[in-house]
Amino acid sequence: MAEIILDHVSYVYEEGTAMEYAALRDINLVIPQGQFIGLIGHTGSGKSTLVQHLNGLLKPTGGNVYFGGADIHDSDYNKKELRSKVGLVFQYPEHQLFEVDVFSDVCFGPKNMGLDQKETQLRAYAALKQVGLEDEYFYQSPFDLSGGQKRRVAIAGVLAMKPEVLVLDEPTAGLDPKGRDEILDQIAKLREETGMTVILVSHSMEDVARYVDRIIVMNKGQVLYDDVPREVFHHYKELERVGLAAPQITYIMHALREKGLLVDTDITTVEEAREAILKALGRK
Amino acid sequence: MEMVQTKDLVFEYIRRDDEGNVEGITRAIDEVSLQVHPGEFIAVLGHNGSGKSTLAKHINAILYPTEGTVWVDGMDTCEEANLWNIRQEAGMVFQNPDNQIIGQVVEEDVGFGPENLGVPTKEIWERVEESLKAVGMYEFRKHSPNKLSGGQKQRVSIAGVIAMHPKCIVLDEPTAMLDPSGRKEVIRAVRALNLAEGITIILITHYMEEIIDADRVFVMDKGKIALQGTPREVFGQVDRLKELRLDVPQVTLLAHELRESGLPIPEGILRTEELIRALGL
Numbered sequence: 130m131a132e133i134i135l136d137h138v139s140y141v142y143e144e145g146t147a148m149e150y151a152a153l154r155d156i157n158l159v160i161p162q163g164q165f166i167g168l169i170g171h172t173g174s175g176k177s178t179l180v181q182h183l184n185g186l187l188k189p190t191g192g193n194v195y196f197g198g199a200d201i202h203d204s205d206y207n208k209k210e211l212r213s214k215v216g217l218v219f220q221y222p223e224h225q226l227f228e229v230d231v232f233s234d235v236c237f238g239p240k241n242m243g244l245d246q247k248e249t250q251l252r253a254y255a256a257l258k259q260v261g262l263e264d265e266y267f268y269q270s271p272f273d274l275s276g277g278q279k280r281r282v283a284i285a286g287v288l289a290m291k292p293e294v295l296v297l298d299e300p301t302a303g304l305d306p307k308g309r310d311e312i313l314d315q316i317a318k319l320r321e322e323t324g325m326t327v328i329l330v331s332h333s334m335e336d337v338a339r340y341v342d343r344i345i346v347m348n349k350g351q352v353l354y355d356d357v358p359r360e361v362f363h364h365y366k367e368l369e370r371v372g373l374a375a376p377q378i379t380y381i382m383h384a385l386r387e388k389g390l391l392v393d394t395d396i397t398t399v400e401e402a403r404e405a406i407l408k409a410l411g412r413k
Numbered sequence: 414m415e416m417v418q419t420k421d422l423v424f425e426y427i428r429r430d431d432e433g434n435v436e437g438i439t440r441a442i443d444e445v446s447l448q449v450h451p452g453e454f455i456a457v458l459g460h461n462g463s464g465k466s467t468l469a470k471h472i473n474a475i476l477y478p479t480e481g482t483v484w485v486d487g488m489d490t491c492e493e494a495n496l497w498n499i500r501q502e503a504g505m506v507f508q509n510p511d512n513q514i515i516g517q518v519v520e521e522d523v524g525f526g527p528e529n530l531g532v533p534t535k536e537i538w539e540r541v542e543e544s545l546k547a548v549g550m551y552e553f554r555k556h557s558p559n560k561l562s563g564g565q566k567q568r569v570s571i572a573g574v575i576a577m578h579p580k581c582i583v584l585d586e587p588t589a590m591l592d593p594s595g596r597k598e599v600i601r602a603v604r605a606l607n608l609a610e611g612i613t614i615i616l617i618t619h620y621m622e623e624i625i626d627a628d629r630v631f632v633m634d635k636g637k638i639a640l641q642g643t644p645r646e647v648f649g650q651v652d653r654l655k656e657l658r659l660d661v662p663q664v665t666l667l668a669h670e671l672r673e674s675g676l677p678i679p680e681g682i683l684r685t686e687e688l689i690r691a692l693g694l
Binding site: 148150170171172173220275276277299302303304305306307308309332334335369372373374376377378380381384385388389390399402403406407410 | 459460461462508560561562564565586589590591592593594595596619622655658659660662663664666667670671674676685686688689692694
């Protein structure tokens with residue numbers, strides 16, 4: 130179990146060419162084990178670039194990345210092992226499904242880690258159960274499944290490597306509302322059961338508000354805010370200026386407050402809002 | 414004349430296994446008859462697999478009916494002679510911008526459509542400028558599309574369609590990959606086109622807040638239209654929508670829950686102002 134530290138990390142794409150572009154500028158972050166973090170930011174703010182530094186896919190052009198106290202870009206650091214500890218699920222992960230059947234696809238990761246067949250199969254089975262996929266689908270072609278199911282298989286593929294840190298880049302993109310809830314509920318449950326660190330990159334302020342302990346806000350390659358959801362969404366005007374917003378419910382609370390209803394305006398979920406309104410109206 | 418009309422539309426596709434043997438038939442659209450009037454802002458909702466994208470692809474003749482008929486501005490989509498006209502009049506914007514951009518430079522990509530229509534050069538550039546401004550991407554006109562973020566690419570794709578001056582635009586989850594401000598801009602641009610230019614808009618989305626201003630909403634389920642009506646009529650049925658795997662705007666959900674807790678609040682609340690009034694504030 131280890132924490133990740135980004136120490137003065139910068140990343141410049143195509144350094145020294147005409148296309149040079151600074152995607153990350155002096156990022157300093159400490160990510161302790163077990164946190165549930167939301168990473169938000171306008172498109173182009175550097176979120177995807179940032180997460181690719183967490184498992185060493187990208188090497189900083191400035192600064193260092195540490196995992197469990199060790200510099201991951203040291204010449205003798207085992208990057209392959211890092212990639213099984215820090216699992217990265219890209220957007221539209223179903224695009225990386227390729228095997229003849231679901232079970233084989235999920236076995237791919239552990240197999241590549243060098244695990245024996247028995248251990249590989251045990252892990253694949255456990256991972257598929259963790260994402261809530263029913264047994265009847267295990268030997269079907271991944272391409273016959275629905276979008277949400279494919280998504281879950283892809284996530285299982287990463288979970289089979291038993292990562293300590295799970296990074297999901299917009300895991301709900303393209304799913305219908307119920308599908309969104311199902312995947313996020315599953316991930317939250319998994320985190321409670323295993324103590325995994327989860328980093329959720331998302332454009333849905335409502336999703337992020339509902340699930341995470343901490344929100345990191347990116348703006349033009351830098352960290353703008355790093356705090357609990359209530360505090361971050363308190364700065365809703367500033368968030369709007371950088372291409373984001375607070376969850377709709379927060380705006381509703383502000384409007385109600387302006388009309389004289391004594392409610393907490395830092396509320397970020399519908400459940401909290403309902404309770405606060407009923408209380409303020411003396412109906413509880 | 415209706416902008417879009419379908420009568421008893423059925424769309425089936427054959428599922429084949431690895432060896433090409435027929436495994437079965439999926440009926441993606443199951444006898445759908447609907448009309449869209451010119452200038453309307455229509456929303457199409459539905460869980461994944463409900464048939465909404467399949468339906469959308471019939472409107473600019475990417476797909477043809479297995480049974481039944483689809484007319485776009487009075488033209489039957491099955492008649493080959495109508496194809497160019499249908500595709501100019503009904504433009505489509507997809508969810509993934511990478512599948513839609515072909516130009517090396519943003520303004521060239523946006524000009525591609527009008528160029529193919531034979532629009533005079535000077536006018537092409539005017540259209541490119543107005544379209545890019547409409548989506549807030551004018552400052553990027555000389556950039557390579559490769560270097561843009563997903564949301565920026567998407568806005569360029571939309572500009573490319575707008576530049577064709579279509580009568581109707583079908584957008585299949587156009588904001589799925591955008592950040593909140595990007596979503597707002599796209600929807601605002603689309604709304605402006607509808608209100609100012611009278612362009613018919615058919616918007617497929619999972620973001621319920623985007624469609625509270627729609628004229629009508631169709632909710633699809635298993636290839637059929639399960640619900641239809643104004644946004645208020647449709648969103649007033651919170652439990653039914655949940656059964657259909659959908660959602661409602663947060664203000665609607667909050668109002669619904671307050672009502673369930675005993676407050677005298679009507680169903681179908683769509684806006685904060687309405688909730689404020691209902692609470693007597």
